[in-house]
């Protein structure tokens with residue numbers, strides 16, 4: 001199964017996506033997602049200049065060897081650009097292997113551990129009432145789990161909240177980074193009221209999640225975790241920037257609120273202390289940033305030893321290729337927790353035909369050989385790349401903060 005061709009497709013059906021296609025001599029091909037939101041073209045250059053020339057002629061069935069060849073061969077190791085490129089190759093090769101075996105990917109991984117994959121929806125509002133209206137809508141659509149984010153009085157633009165009621169939230173909305181303003185005190189004083197309102201309106205059973213998006217210090221995160229314990233969140237996500245894994249020791253000492261982390265991680269080494277010390281409850285790294293199936297299953301296995309479960313990142317900036325592969329992984333992985341779901345635009349869904357389905361708050365895996373997602377290359381050409389950046393955050397006095 002020699003690799004005879006490989007190329008990158010950049011398309012922007014509503015937002016930018018980078019897709020790697022690997023073709024073998026027999027004509028069987030696989031595709032992988034290489035999208036790194038706001039830094040897309042860095043991965044394109046990495047793949048075209050450094051990876052594709054080294055792939056041609058290699059045996060596509062040797063996934064493990066190719067993974068180590070690309071990881072060790074770069075010498076520099078890890079990092080989001082390298083790992084997005086390695087992930088795309090890995091996803092495309094698993095797609096090829098499963099197609100060659102005539103099996104859906106979950107079968108190659110070890111078969112089904114569950115019938116369906118629970119997913120959570122994004123519910124956002126300019127204020128608490130607006131957010132509750134979105135929760136109501138999503139509960140009616142069948143979701144058992146919702147992520148709630150609401151505007152905070154005194155903070156003009158905040159992470160996770162769409163500009164207008166009913167609109168989709170898309171953070172990479174400007175060519176150069178938009179500047180937002182952040183106040184920790186205003187946020188901390190307001191946000192527990194949101195969870196109180198959700199519990200009062202929707203009762204105890206609904207799973208409620210929230211993303212702090214890296215904005216607090218450890219002691220502030222501890223205060224928030226403690227304050228929201230009566231509302232028993234499914235998880236509190238990215239409550240602090242997590243480069244310093246040790247900071248989770250302090251948070252954990254103070255609160256029983258479950259913690260999720262890792263959407264910006266790309267290696268098992270980013271997680272080791274967090275998992276081994278049982279400081280977190282959910283791992284968030286998507287397959288397209290964490291080294292593909294080959295590396296993410298090692299992280300999931302390590303996590304499983306410590307009762308830590310998966311809760312893969314699934315915003316619109318990961319393409320349907322990543323989501324499709326994730327649904328296979330979620331269907332197999334023994335320590336599954338939940339899968340994030342932010343629906344793609346109809347244009348994106350047409351550029352990437354797929355066989356996964358959403359039904360009653362869950363994803364159902366498809367039975368097509370491979371990961372079940374393809375790309376319509378002719379249609380993709382109609383949506384050229386547009387530069388788009390994620391925002392930055394400043395404190396009210398102008399100090400640059402975490403976005």
Ligand SMILES: O=C(O)C(=O)C[C@H](O)[C@H](O)CO
Nearest residue numbers: 037171211263314315317340
């Ligand atoms: O979906 C989430 O949990 C996010 O935090 C989304 C991120 O802001 C987004 O992926 C940044 O590119």
Ligand SMILES: [Mg+2]
Nearest residue numbers: 211237238263
């Ligand atoms: Mg997040």
